Amino acid sequence: MFLSRRGSLHALEQTRPSRFWARWLGQEMPSADSVGRICSRMDVSDVRASVHQVYSRLKRMKALEPPAHGLMQAVVDGHETTASRKRCCSGCCQRIVHTAAGDMAEYYHRYAVLRLVGQDLSLMLDAEPVRPGEDELAASRRLVERVLDGYPRAFDVLAGDAIYANTDWFKFVLGRGKHALAVLKDNRPNLIADARTLFGVLPATLDEPAGNRRRRCWDCDGFTSWPELASRVRVVRSLETYTVRRQLDKREEELSSDWLWVTTLPKLQAATQAVVNMGHDRWTIENQGFNELVNRWHADHVYKHEPTALLVFFLFALLCLNVFIAFYCRNLKPAARKAISMLHVAQLIASELYASIRQGPARAPI
DSSP, rough: TEEEEEETTHHTTTTTTTTHHHHHHHHHHOOOOHHHHHHTTTTTHHHHHHHHHHHHHHHHTTTOOOOOOOOEEEEEEEEEEEEESSSOOTOOEEEEEETEEEEEEEEEEEEEEEOOOOOOOOOEEEEEEOOOOHHHHHHHHHHHHHHHOOOSSSSSSEEOOOOGGOOOHHHHHHHOOOEEEEOOSSHHHHHHHHEEEEEHHHHOOOOETTTEEEEEEEEEEEEOOOTSSSEEEEEEEHHHHEEEETTTTOOOEEEEEEEEEEEEEOOTTTHHHHHHHHHHHHIIIIIIIIOOOOHTTTHHHHHHHHHHHHHHHHHHHHHHHHHHHHHHIOOOOOOHHHHHHHHHHHHHHHHHHHTTTTOOSSOOOO
8 A cells, every 4th residue: 555655545445446455465456445544453563673784784785884984873753643633542632722712621642753864765663652641752762762772883973953952862872882872952052152152263174065055154062051961062063054046037146054063073083074974864754754655655544543553554564665765776777767667667566456457447328
């Protein structure tokens, strides 16, 4: 269903007459209700083991290489899959939303997801549901503890957005033998103030073009402005300028973005450019991860509103995304990838389901 991007169990059920299922399964495909019921009773660890198997095979075949700086990075982030004001289950989180009709209770499911970022191939490794009454950091901690047990040497650095610039989180990551990296915003005012004061008087460490942008970077370590954290931290700033052409009047406008990251990586292990690249690679979990899953793979569809089933279907989506990306990037030749898109390959997979349906194409009534 996910590889052919059908989008729902009922759409999948429409392909039951296809001889493809008899050849592949050796029997008739279950109904949509049966698939949903079975997924609600599955052992989630079995699905996670399948995801791990894909990673292990790619790693063993040397198909998963680190970027040029040599450090493998894992990115953790939260993703909300569904929200409803009418239906809820035992795994739903709850919040109050303010509407014109008054305050209303809204029920939602959210997951902490971890993505492994390689040179040109990245994988979604695992997901952990945010339980009712807890925050994203608590779910992320359970997620990382399980991933580190199953993938102890998969990555060197664990990156996150601004909420992960948290004392307990940094201590937890350091305690597991990994380095932490997080976006700096208003959550660490003393550290930001000290860093900006230094960056205002020190020359730029790096000044070079990066694609269609110009980067000016500053890099200072040894900060003690985070007193709750025993170890000293390093702050990297990247001031990036770029030009955009407005569609309305065709005028070019120069824009800029100012990035700050805090990390425990020493300069001897990661140069300024490496930290900046890892800070920007954090966005791959949004752009090539969540956006792709939602818009192309229908991962946010509620196939069955039950906690275990929702998690199983989401893990299936991660598994199929990994298999599909590995096939496209490693199995197809460069000439084939240049000629056909990922969407075209997905349509070819779907065509296998419909090409062997016995009754042939549907005809308009006479």
